[in-house]
Amino acid sequence: METDEFMNSKKSHEVQSMSEVVACLAQHCGVKQVIDVGSGKGYLSSFLSLQYGLHVYGIDSSSSNTHGAQERNRKLKKFSRAYQKHNKAVRAQGKAAHSPQEESEEIKPGVEGDNDFSHGDGVGLSQEEEKEWDSEPNQEQDFFLSALSVDVMQPSSPRVPSSQLTDEERERRKRESLERKAQNRTSANDMFSPLTSYVTAETELRELIDELEDAVMVGLHTCGDLAPSTLRMFVAKPELSAVCSVGCCYHLLSEEFDPAGQECLHGVCGFPLSQYLRQGSWFCGRNARMSACLALERVSLGQGIQMESLFYRAVLHVILRDHYSSFKSEKRVGNVYSKAKSFVDYVHRALLRLELDESKLSDRDIQDYHDTYKPRMGEMHAFNLLKVTLAPCIEGLILLDRLCYLKEQEDLSFSALVQLFDPLLSPRCYAVVGLKN
Ligand SMILES: C[S@@+](CC[C@H](N)C(=O)[O-])C[C@H]1O[C@@H](n2cnc3c(N)ncnc32)[C@H](O)[C@@H]1O
Known part of the structure; x- marks a missing residue:
């Protein structure tokens, strides 16, 4: 075993x-x-x-x-x-x-x-x-x-x-x-x-579960839109008496009012859920949602952010801007940092993943980029610490929107945000809990 x-x-x-x-x-x-x-x-x-x-x-x-x-x-x-x-x-x-x-x-x-x-x-x-x-x-x-x-x-x-x-x-x-x-x-x-089965807010539970009775709906680290879909299902289905939903991966949420966002599946978006925020056409944007996935408690103990990895990534973007016309691709660079022996090796691996012509740049050129930007690493560090510090605000906005959605429903007797986990062990530690009358 x-x-x-x-x-x-x-x-x-x-x-x-x-x-x-x-x-x-x-x-x-x-x-x-x-x-x-x-x-x-x-x-x-x-x-x-x-x-x-x-x-x-x-x-x-x-x-x-x-x-x-x-x-x-x-x-x-x-x-x-x-x-x-x-x-x-x-x-x-x-x-x-x-x-x-x-x-x-x-x-x-x-x-x-x-x-x-x-x-x-x-x-x-x-x-x-x-x-x-x-x-x-x-x-x-x-x-x-x-x-x-x-x-x-x-x-x-x-x-x-x-x-x-x-x-x-x-x-x-x-x-x-x-x-x-x-x-x-x-x-x-x-x-x-x-x-x-792929679950959405419209999923008919009875079609999946013949023996469906009154039930509690739960979701542990349901990524992106799955957490809002869980809450929508709970509200819509009379069989569901209670819900306990812990979300994660906010960067995967779809947004109704983000001008740069992608279209939502069947026109149903993950954010915002509540009428209160929808009336104000609120949106976060992908960068803010990415920040909401950071773990302040871990970073404050010196864990959690690999600054060199972020630095490599930022300089790679400068190289892509200068030599590959700010190349955008569906392909992902992924975690090449952990395998790379040096910055030059990192860039080669990344270009390979993106299927770009490596011969455009010599190793010397690549190293020069690294050396030029190295003195600015402190700025990047400060910027990232600012992002981590603001992360709980953005996560708070997303979670309070979910809670607000439950509070807006008439047939709920109880709803709350409950901290279930130790944030050092499990940073996405809040559950949205609801009970029907
Ligand atoms: C972060 S994992 C959490 C898994 C598990 N709850 C746990 O805590 O170990 C999220 C899971 O949700 C599943 N998932 C994501 N979107 C889904 C959807 N719309 N319908 C059904 N499953 C989905 C993924 O396949 C993945 O297994």
């Missing part, structure tokens, strides 16, 4: 914090279904179903994501069972070392002994997976698995050994155990259903 096969610590933090809120919303609304839009690899969906017993439909436009999510969820279920089996064995060893009298007086953590999740549904670990399990579990797996098993770690009442029970009590215990097993079998089998 690879380290990142389940989750890294950032994702674990996000999934655990968000799940707690989603589970509370579901409980408050009395619903068991959750629709996770942009579910990606299905971490949140898996956790909500395995840890909170919710029936989760995870919808993602990428089929490799949804297929991967299904497989990962299958493995998670096995590991979860193996973990509980392992715990049970450890407890049994502990028990063997005590007398029955001591055992009945002691309160210790663990499930009822008959409730063995690892048997009964025909899903065992393969030899390979057993081996993986035997090896030292890494931190992430530990973290997730211990979180998964919170319910089995809670103290239970003292357990009287079977030999001391009456026939009637033994019969009752057996019946209860069978009922629990049956319950676990159904819940473990189909509590997470990954679906592949």
Whole structure:
């Protein structure tokens, strides 16, 4: 099992914090279904179903994501069972070392002994997976698995050994155990259903989900227009009782009033959502939205901005202006900085990606550009720090517009912006939360 096969610590933090809120919303609304839009690899969906017993439909436009999510969820279920089996064995060893009298007086953590999740549904670990399990579990797996098993770690009442029970009590215990097993079998089998579909505000959920009931709609780091689409769907669909949406990638938002912006899909734009900002024809523009993706908290600790990479990029633009007529292309330079050995190497790699003629410039010419602009790096640093400082204002505008949109709806009983994550671990840390009457 690879380290990142389940989750890294950032994702674990996000999934655990968000799940707690989603589970509370579901409980408050009395619903068991959750629709996770942009579910990606299905971490949140898996956790909500395995840890909170919710029936989760995870919808993602990428089929490799949804297929991967299904497989990962299958493995998670096995590991979860193996973990509980392992715990049970450890407890049994502990028990063997005590007398029955001591055992009945002691309160210790663990499930009822008959409730063995690892048997009964025909899903065992393969030899390979057993081996993986035997090896030292890494931190992430530990973290997730211990979180998964919170319910089995809670103290239970003292357990009287079977030999001391009456026939009637033994019969009752057996019946209860069978009922629990049956319950676990159904819940473990189909509590997470990954679906592949491109979601927009107009998506008909009933066409995707036959068994649709009242549900909570969630989205963790739904990029660009997917977050506003989530909120529009929540408002439009009576089945959706609550919403919890954390957006990201603001640079991908479409804008209704940006004169330089591209057309919105089906005329429905991601910004602004609220009547309040629409009346004023507000727009941010791509540069401002790019800034909104920066992470002030990280930068203030000296992390987050690779100044040299930005400097290389800026000088590349000067070269493109001077020698390639301010060349514009659909092609992306991408992250060539991490592979480049020097500025000259960086420019060669970038020109190659853009399919431009490298022979126009000698290495000496390229190095001269670098040396000419190097003394101005301080200015660029200051400019970027100013951008980072303003980033929360722009993110604030985008998030408050979403909140304002919910506040403008008549049938909502509650709406708020809630900080769910530690911004150092996960900079896009605010959720828009809404509840219908
Ligand atoms: C940043 S990822 C987040 C994935 C996941 N929620 C998580 O936190 O691990 C965004 C996901 O949304 C999916 N996505 C983006 N736009 C979508 C759309 N319109 N409909 C469905 N999925 C979409 C992408 O394929 C991607 O998996």
